[in-house]
Amino acid sequence: MFDVVVSGAGPSGSKCAEIIAKSGYKVALIERDTNWRKPCGGTVSSRIFKYYPQLHKINYQRVYEISMYSADYHNFKYNWKGIRDYGINVDRLEFDNFIRKVALDAGAELFDKNISFDFLTKDNHNIGIKTKTSTGVKEYLGKIIIIADGMSSKLANKSGLREKWKISELYLVKSAIMEGKNLLDKETISIFFRPYKGYGWIFPLSETKFNIGTGISKQNFQKCNINAIFNEFINEPYIKEFFPNSNYKELWNAAYPVPSSGVKVNSLCNENIMIIGDAAGFVSPISGEGIHPSIVSGQIAAETAIKALNEETISKQTLKRYKLHPNIKKIIMNFKLKNSLIDFFFDL
Ligand SMILES: Cc1cc2nc3c(=O)[nH]c(=O)nc-3n(C[C@H](O)[C@H](O)[C@H](O)COP(=O)(O)OP(=O)(O)OC[C@H]3O[C@@H](n4cnc5c(N)ncnc54)[C@H](O)[C@@H]3O)c2cc1C
Numbered sequence: 001m002f003d004v005v006v007s008g009a010g011p012s013g014s015k016c017a018e019i020i021a022k023s024g025y026k027v028a029l030i031e032r033d034t035n036w037r038k039p040c041g042g043t044v045s046s047r048i049f050k051y052y053p054q055l056h057k058i059n060y061q062r063v064y065e066i067s068m069y070s071a072d073y074h075n076f077k078y079n080w081k082g083i084r085d086y087g088i089n090v091d092r093l094e095f096d097n098f099i100r101k102v103a104l105d106a107g108a109e110l111f112d113k114n115i116s117f118d119f120l121t122k123d124n125h126n127i128g129i130k131t132k133t134s135t136g137v138k139e140y141l142g143k144i145i146i147i148a149d150g151m152s153s154k155l156a157n158k159s160g161l162r163e164k165w166k167i168s169e170l171y172l173v174k175s176a177i178m179e180g181k182n183l184l185d186k187e188t189i190s191i192f193f194r195p196y197k198g199y200g201w202i203f204p205l206s207e208t209k210f211n212i213g214t215g216i217s218k219q220n221f222q223k224c225n226i227n228a229i230f231n232e233f234i235n236e237p238y239i240k241e242f243f244p245n246s247n248y249k250e251l252w253n254a255a256y257p258v259p260s261s262g263v264k265v266n267s268l269c270n271e272n273i274m275i276i277g278d279a280a281g282f283v284s285p286i287s288g289e290g291i292h293p294s295i296v297s298g299q300i301a302a303e304t305a306i307k308a309l310n311e312e313t314i315s316k317q318t319l320k321r322y323k324l325h326p327n328i329k330k331i332i333m334n335f336k337l338k339n340s341l342i343d344f345f346f347d348l
Helices: 011-022 053-057 092-105 154-158 226-235 291-311 316-324 326-347
Strands: 002-007 027-030 061-063 065-069 075-079 087-089 109-111 115-122 125-133 136-147 170-179 188-193 198-204 209-217 249-259 273-275
Touching: 002 011, 002 125, 002 291, 011 027, 011 092, 011 291, 027 092, 027 136, 053 092, 092 109, 115 136, 115 154, 136 154, 136 291, 170 226, 209 226, 226 249, 273 291, 273 316, 291 316, 291 326, 316 326
Parallel strands: 002 027, 002 136, 027 109, 065 188, 136 273
Antiparallel strands: 061 087, 065 075, 115 125, 125 136, 170 209, 170 249, 188 198, 198 209
């Protein structure tokens, strides 16, 4: 029995569990597999340091410049060195385990190798969640349940709060980590808009490692194959100039969908459930940046849960504070604006 059960120990779930545990409440952090590397470009803006000042001490590749290319390779650069803090390029396996540890140090209990698949109900109320493990089904009871298990969340669908994503709301994105001598400016991230509705990126991870990937709107996927699109992108002569040798080692690759149409505003909470991070669509349309907004949603959901527990009133009304928080409203508005610009942006 826990005060709060959080399903999913990615950036949103780990931040949420950390804040709740710090306030003294008992929190279970349920994770499918801590050895899974979330497919991701891994670039995080400097805003992350507000939430994780500890990251300043880690030797991640620092980013001071963004270089954006149109489909015909017109280039626009923005450099912020000396103006504001640097961003970082992270390996998601290391990063996710780092922030999980911060949550555990704060007092959250991690249950690894647990796959959440349904709610535990009593008198038509959700009173916890059920997970599959190698030793059978486990049950975690909680006064509040927080769904943080990513865009493919089963609980988000089963909560009745939101429907499955529509094809038009998704991008399919493939990412790889490559190793080899290259000509990349290590402090610059490069983003390439493609002639179709899609984009590619190269993000340096260290002197010799880089994350490279490409994504397409799923609407186009009936016609296109993500592996073919990825291969076409990394072999394009202009892109190849950044890593011209022939013997690059691919250390890892994976493809995954990203929700791209903004936050599901009407699906964020009910009487004892909140949905945060990717599971609720906290990914910026156009850029695909989701780590920072997911962490913000995790923090605000945690603060909302603590307040409701302190007041001993867990209800739709008290949990609605999450959805109505000024920072959540700001993210929703920002994503709405970006979403409305997608067609205009890609048409150009
Ligand atoms: C290819 C790609 C590139 C991206 N690049 C960037 C980038 O460069 N910068 C950026 O800011 N964002 C990027 N994003 C978006 C970013 O990855 C997400 O927005 C962010 O990871 C969301 O965090 P989250 O905690 O909500 O979900 P996730 O990171 O998806 O974490 C969910 C967690 O829940 C666990 N889980 C899943 N199902 C279950 C289950 N049934 N039971 C228990 N646990 C479960 C998973 O193992 C995982 O640990 C990218 C996304 C993709 C797909």
